[in-house]
Amino acid sequence: MVQTATQVLDWLGIVVFALTGALVASRKEMDVVGFAVLATVTGIGGGTVRDVLLDVPVFWVREPAYLITCVVVALVAFFTAHVPQSRYRYLLWLDAVGLALFAVAGTEKAMETGVGATVAMAMGVITATFGGIIRDLLGGEVPVILSREIYASAALAGAAAFVALGAIGVPREAAIAAGFVVGLLIRAAALRYGWSLPRYRSRPGLPHDPRR
Amino acid sequence: MVQTATQVLDWLGIVVFALTGALVASRKEMDVVGFAVLATVTGIGGGTVRDVLLDVPVFWVREPAYLITCVVVALVAFFTAHVPQSRYRYLLWLDAVGLALFAVAGTEKAMETGVGATVAMAMGVITATFGGIIRDLLGGEVPVILSREIYASAALAGAAAFVALGAIGVPREAAIAAGFVVGLLIRAAALRYGWSLPRYRSRPGLPHDPRR
Amino acid sequence: MVQTATQVLDWLGIVVFALTGALVASRKEMDVVGFAVLATVTGIGGGTVRDVLLDVPVFWVREPAYLITCVVVALVAFFTAHVPQSRYRYLLWLDAVGLALFAVAGTEKAMETGVGATVAMAMGVITATFGGIIRDLLGGEVPVILSREIYASAALAGAAAFVALGAIGVPREAAIAAGFVVGLLIRAAALRYGWSLPRYRSRPGLPHDPRR
Structure with a gap:
């Protein structure tokens, strides 16, 4: 079932993202x-969009094991999600963690199909973010991708x-590991220290007008 | 055009789901x-997602007849949707009805492509629910799939x-009919008697905190 | 890269739609x-849905040039979006403009794959509207497709x-140009003069009930 380093990342990413979906369900x-x-x-949402594209x-x-894994994660969470002190954290x-895993796994799977580096990186970002986007749309949460911190x-x-x-x-294995660490460290620093990029600001001195 | 029992289910499902879309438009x-x-x-939304996957x-x-059918249903509803006493009911x-029809039709179409039973059932659920999910997202309704009753x-x-x-x-025809009846009876009982599954509850005794 | 009249429309449509996405980001x-x-x-959203279907x-x-073009448009907008007096207008x-461009380009690309006229026109509408639908869902705007004016x-x-x-x-080139002009004039008139189609009205005399 698991044959490559990418598949290991995929499995780990699926488990942690499934867990975030279950946590939204518990909320x-x-x-x-x-x-x-x-x-x-x-x-499975992010990888599904990647594969369709x-x-x-x-x-x-x-490979039904993916679906079964997600359902098992959901069952475990259903009975234990009250344990953590802060579910949102x-x-x-x-x-x-899922974001960093899928960014690398999605990029690598795309490169294996022969697309160029630009498109492959876009596929990595899509794989990393679309599961969470679907989760937040269906669960009625504010999409994490629109959060003020680097995402x-x-x-x-x-x-x-x-x-x-x-x-x-x-x-390859070293590049995979390094890519994962880079992605996770940046997002972790954003969460821990509130890192963000400069935001667009409207012209100062103009009155606020939400329709402009 | 209609050659198999599944296609009959598909056509019926499309007509009743198209009608629910028109009712949301009337609301x-x-x-x-x-x-x-x-x-x-x-x-056509649920079957489209199924076929793409x-x-x-x-x-x-x-087969343009599917699109034309949906448009005809919409036209009829535009001029008669004021007739029923309670559109939401x-x-x-x-x-x-559409949910029960598409659950079986989607599962059968998936099995015909050779996928296993687990994935085929997931495809049935996807076919049955995604049209309504898209309808509710575009129409600004609370998604029925998140309703408290069994769905x-x-x-x-x-x-x-x-x-x-x-x-x-x-x-096959008997299994199709039985699957449809099972799905419809369970959803009908949920609607009629408010059946629901036990819901996740936060730990008692903790203060309410929406960010947890 | 650009070989046909449709591809010219596609490129122009991508640039103007990318700009609308950047304007939502600035808002x-x-x-x-x-x-x-x-x-x-x-x-790229509308054309992506078309191609998948x-x-x-x-x-x-x-062809990474499409992605790079969108990113360049975003960068330019990030530093200049404060210039226009009314971003929403x-x-x-x-x-x-993007709607009219993609309506024709999407229809033509669909016809080139051999589908009939009904389905091809549906693909034109899908290509023209789905980028904006995704933009408004992700950006938290009221979907333009639900606007009261003709869209x-x-x-x-x-x-x-x-x-x-x-x-x-x-x-072909004349038909493409004419289709674009027809689409743009109708939408422009709707924007300028508030054109709209007759709307469904609930039965008069009944008390208002949001659940009907």
Whole structure:
């Protein structure tokens, strides 16, 4: 089932993203099926969009273990999600780990299909962010991707580090690990220290007008 | 055009889901094009997602009759939607019929492409629920899939009944009919008697904190 | 890179839609990565949905210039979006140009794959509207497609004019230009004079009940 380093990242990413979906379900006090649905769409959503765009077979359609894993994660969370002291903080940190994992795994899978580095990095960012986007749309949360702290940029940095190291001849496993660490450190620093990029500001001195 | 029992289910499902889309359009007092758009995306949305995931040709791309049917349903509804005494109740019951129809039809189409039972049932649930999800997102309604009464579980039960009966040798048409009845009865009972599954509850004794 | 009249329309449509995405980002005071993400999904979203439904390779996956163009548009907007006096008005007019461009380009690309006229026009409407739908969902705006003025109908009229003129033997470039002008004039008139189609009205004399 697991044959490559990318698949290991994929499995880990699916488990942690499924867990974030289940945590959103617990915040909305859903029933167990709601847990399973949110955990599954979050766990497999990003990779599904990537595979459809690349026009390769969707990874979980021939391999039921992915779906079953998401449902098991949902069941475990349904009975234990009351344990952590702060579910929202857990959600953000797990989401950060999944983001860094999928940024590298998505980029690598795209490169294996022969697309160029720019598109491959875009696929990494898509894989890393779309599961969370679907989770937040369905669960009625404010999308994490619109958060004020660095988010998609961390995925992009991880993907770029992986591509750059591979291009200069670093062995694949080392490039994968480095890309993951870069993405996670940047997002973790954003969460821990509130790092953010400069934001667009309207012209000073103009009266506020929400329709402009 | 209609060659198999699944296609009969598909057509019926498309008509009733298109009607739910038109009812949402009437609740929002849209114009006739709004009716046509919401009816069409609701009628064909679930099957479209299923076909894209299975990587088979999308069913309505080579057969314009599906689109035309949705538009005709929208036109009829535009001029008659004021007739029923309670549009929202009609919407929920039609949605229940479409849910049960598509749960079985989606599962069968997936099995015909050779995927396993777990994935096929997931495809049934996706076919049954995604049209309504898109309808509710575009129409600004609270997604029915997040309703407190049993919903996705009814689709799953219908799909599972169809798969189980087929596996023990029940003829296909009988298994299809039974799966439809199981799904519809469960969702109907949920609507009629307020059936729901136990919901996740936060730890008692802790103060309410929306960010947890 | 650009070989056909459709590709010229595609490029122009991508640039103006990317700009509308960046304008939404500026209204939400996002950072530069938020600008790039919203510009890109808006610029390429409609054509991506079209290509996935038609089961042809997604147009930007083998051609990074599309992604790079969207990012450049986002960068330019990030540093100049404070210049226009009324960003929302610019957004609506650019959206109108993109709508008319993509309605024709989407219809033509669909016809090139051999689908019939009905489905091809539906693909034109999908190409013209889905980028804006994704932009408004992600950016938290009220979807323009639900606006009270004529919108999807303008795309449909442009697509229909293109198909009808082609069917009676008008040269392709002339039919493309005419379809674009028809779509743009109708949407422009709707914006300028508040044109709208008759809307569905609940039965008079009944008390207002939001659940009906």
